[in-house]
Amino acid sequence: MDNLSPASPRDIDPLTRQLLEVAAEASAGLAETDPVTRVHALRKTAKRARSLLRLIEGPARDEAATLRRQISEAARALAGARDGVAMADALADLAGHGLPAGFILPPSPAPEDGAGSTPAEADAAAALAALMEHGVGRLATGQAAPARGALIRGLARFYARARRAGRAVDPHDAEALHGLRKEVVIHRYQMEMAAEWWPRLGGFWLGELQRLREQLGRHHDLVVLQAHLADDDPDETAVAVIEAAYRRQGDLARKALRQHRRLFAETPRAFRRRLRTYARAERTYQADEEE
Structure with missing residues (x-):
């Protein structure tokens, strides 16, 4: 992400700066070794990304809306976890x-070893992170400042x-x-x-x-x-x-x-x-x- 980060944060508008932070957060979230922590971090970043993308106006609007929907669909793949x-x-x-007192929760059909621990969930987490790291990062650097x-x-x-x-x-x-x-x-x-x-x-x-x-x-x-x-x-x-x-x-x-x-x-x-x-x-x- 270093190639996407401007030298001086004050030289860019607040929305672009926030979008660049989302891209960096996605990369850091995917690097989490604990699967539960990884899923939580990526879902949180996805909410932030979708909230910010809603604010983009002008020529990038259609691309931003498409990216927002893609992030939403990818995040839903991790919702069950x-x-x-x-x-x-x-x-x-x-x-x-x-x-x-003494109440014990009946077992859930979810995997016992935790969220994000199956290969399918790991792939879904990687796909979500890629959309935010590369998609949001590219949009942030390619759009005109609002x-x-x-x-x-x-x-x-x-x-x-x-x-x-x-x-x-x-x-x-x-x-x-x-x-x-x-x-x-x-x-x-x-x-x-x-x-x-x-x-x-x-x-x-x-x-x-x-x-x-x-x-x-x-x-x-x-x-x-x-x-x-x-x-x-x-x-x-x-x-x-x-x-x-x-x-x-x-x-x-x-x-x-x-x-x-x-x-x-x-x-x-x-x-x-x-x-x-x-x-x-x-x-x-x-x-x-x-x-």
Whole structure:
């Protein structure tokens, strides 16, 4: 990746810099020796890549959309490997929220030796990494830098989507909450660029978005656990776990939607105006430094 990295990061726009980081992350993720860690790293990078590719406008738009779909399909090949980890995380979350003592999770059909350990999964991981390392890297260096105004409009557009998804969601609708989580993930990765314009405030904002993402993620992990237990002709103890999971989901949904209301209180227009102000102030500061 050294041949794709500019000598001075300040000479390139934030979106290009983030795309180059994705390419480097993909290479590092594939090099992980532990298969579970490798799958987790690559799936995380794939989410970041897809979030950034959505912002590309202009002549590269069609290529970016195609690449985003290819990354999505390749990441789905590794999705099943995540279920075992999700159920373990759900049980850990339930430990202080009604999990019956001594409960043992019924065996999963997933391989016992861990995610990403089979030859097919290793090939899928390599294919996903190649799309991000070479496809995203090539796109980053080959596209014209987006104008700052176009980038801010894109950030505001996906902010509006995440805002709308949370305001319309039914807290008892697990599928809708999972859809909200996807929109929050997109907004969270995209906001890494805007965080550069005011790092202290940006870091706090990203932290609060991550907290919301994790709350919604724990809710979804419980959905995976419930589905696994329900498919296994649950006994009384498993039924008690399912009921405890429902109660915990209600608590997580309430907290997540309260957090969402705070983070997305601004109208999209006000959000866009605020980002423009931050970007303008940062540009003025850099110009003064260079004089």
